[in-house]
Amino acid sequence: MREQAMADKSPRHSMSKKSGKSIKEKRVERKAKARTDATSQMERLTREKKH
Numbered sequence: 047m048r049e050q051a052m053a054d055k056s057p058r059h060s061m062s063k064k065s066g067k068s069i070k071e072k073r074v075e076r077k078a079k080a081r082t083d084a085t086s087q088m089e090r091l092t093r094e095k096k097h
Contacts, residue, residue: 067075
């Protein structure tokens with residue numbers, strides 16, 4: 047019996063292209079957005095309602 051060579055399954059193609067932003071940059075942006083969303087939500091909740 048002849049052994050067959052295993053296929054190369056390493057993810058080389060996806061690593062060759064880099065995304066526009068690094069993971070750290072994306073994380074910083076996400077945290078900044080969450081912070082502004084949280085403050086605006088708090089402002090909406092604490093603002094007095096005029097009837």
